[in-house]
Amino acid sequence: MSAKYILGMDLGTTSVKVVLLDSLSKTVTDSSTFPTHSDVSSKTIEHAKEQDPARIIATLDQCMAALPREKLTEVMCVGVSGQMHGVLFWKSETGCEWSSSDEGHRFRPQDVSTLITWQDGRCSSDFLSSLPKPESHLSVATGFGCASIFWYNKHRPAFLSEFSMAGTIQDYVVSMLCGSEGCVITGQNAASWGYFSTTKNQWNMDILKGAGFPVHLLPEPMESGSIAGRTCSEWHGIPANTPVGAALGDFQCSVYSCMKDKTDAVLNLSTSAQLTFAMPSDFTPQSTPDPASPIAYFPYFHHTYLAVAAALNGGNVMATFVGMLTSWMKEFGVQVHDSEVYSTLVQCALTQPTTDLCVNPTLLGERHDPTSLGLVSNISPSNLSLGHVTRAICRGILNNLATMMPPQALLAAGVKRIMGSGSALSRNEVLKQELERVFPLPVVYGEDVDSAVGVAMVFNDRL
Structure with a gap:
């Protein structure tokens, strides 16, 4: 044929x-x-x-x-x-x-x-x-x-x-x-x-x-x-x-393109971030909205729904950090391309496997909490290196997702693995490390979502 x-x-x-x-x-x-x-x-x-x-x-x-x-x-x-x-x-x-x-x-x-x-x-x-x-x-x-x-x-x-x-x-x-x-x-x-x-x-x-x-x-x-x-x-x-x-x-x-099994969750980490899994076929959402809930239920196929944590803060947080650094250096008369800054930050963070610096990266707020802003805490003289700060930002991006959709919720729903995709995740080994630290599930990479x-x-x- x-x-x-x-x-x-x-x-x-x-x-x-x-x-x-x-x-x-x-x-x-x-x-x-x-x-x-x-x-x-x-x-x-x-x-x-x-x-x-x-x-x-x-x-x-x-x-x-x-x-x-x-x-x-x-x-x-x-x-x-x-x-x-x-x-x-x-x-x-x-x-x-x-x-x-x-x-x-x-x-x-x-x-x-x-x-x-x-x-x-x-x-x-x-x-x-x-x-x-x-x-x-x-x-x-x-x-x-x-x-x-x-x-x-x-x-x-x-x-x-x-x-x-x-x-x-x-x-x-x-x-x-x-x-x-x-x-x-x-x-x-x-x-x-x-x-x-x-x-x-x-x-x-x-x-x-x-x-x-x-x-x-x-x-x-x-x-x-x-x-x-x-x-x-x-x-x-x-x-x-x-x-x-x-x-x-x-x-x-995009989910349909890479969700191989109903027990898969899909994480797409690009400009923003979305973590989703399929609800049981008999699930019906409530008839009134809950604006304070970080989880939304999107209609999928055959009258089923996806549980979605759609974070406004993802790779754009790292992009903002990179932009801030290049802007600062420009004021000192030093011209450095964004891509060079990004790769240097990732390399610095890879040599800094952990940090006690805490970054809440919600620069853009979230739909369920639009007034929230970014916050840096637990600052000390010993954790202000580029490695510490970059690691803390990457950890904060994943922690923010985990507050919206806790790992326990994935496990309770029967999720057995996470399909990790998106440009921010594919180019940043530190984000991968923090994903695997925050979510205790096997992660499969390379299954890029594609609408x-x-x-x-x-x-x-x-x-």
Whole structure:
């Protein structure tokens, strides 16, 4: 039997990645990734974080053009994942414009807004506290789709009147590929917007209508893993009428890519950090959110949930420390590249196997405790070397995760090993040492999470 392929794509916060998965061997044969450089500044909205969807789609085209065209003609399904929580608005009749060239058919965004991302900070705590309480186990935070729509509805209602549809950036791509005037959304992405009941797989319509929310903008919920439609046109060599999966969350797909067994926990330590494991199949979350809980339950597949400790403080803490040191040295007239500083810090810490210096690294707060700040304690003249400080920071990053999801909770859930992944973990031996010290479980490295691979695996398993 000749090879057939699943196309998996991930529309991330800083880059786009596409992969071709051989449906028979279940291995990735080709992949391509490029940075989007899509951030745009808002001069009128404080703490806004927005991106240009045209740049994101142009980067997607760039990725697709780098894949072998002869294999793209053999694609049997398209899977799409992307950054969760964010929201994009468009006109359902004219959301894109298709064009053709020697390279094939492509679409360009038309009559769309900027993408308000998950990092958006326009919704203050006072504003969020003024919103109605959701009928959901998940709290609503700034950067969540429904919170952003509530903000526009209050502060700039005329803006919303220009559009007829809303969705995540990945929902938008699925709609455009299928030529749909409407939009569908899986529970994975809808839950990340807030005001969505994962047990009922429906929006909190009565609550939203009662608050004057423009519910006509909301996409139609679908089960995660469902097929949303079929390509309305040939696209980069992929034939018209090819099935397209309803868009999935990048977090769930990243877990799917490397969770080999239900007794695995997955730790991804990159810019931020996430530690997660699968809940039993009969688990149902409570119907009201607990904002003070460090554990969130994300909808996964087949009506199951992932228990997630999502720390805002991960590799970005080390990056901040490196940036501080390079800035200090610059003031002394010494220019040193960040990468050189980073590698020196790791080497110093490796020669310092333990430390009594204590660093609580919550520089960015945490979602369950947004007012917390970093703290350094137990300082003495003997523990101020670079080795001591670096070791203490790395230990603090893992200790912070352990306070959110204690090792005892993993053991009680039947977790037998941790799949360790992420750029910060892969380049820092000290973080690996501290992970194994804080969590007394076997750790398997090298199983890097990959949302593009994960979404391809999801739909390959469902065909």
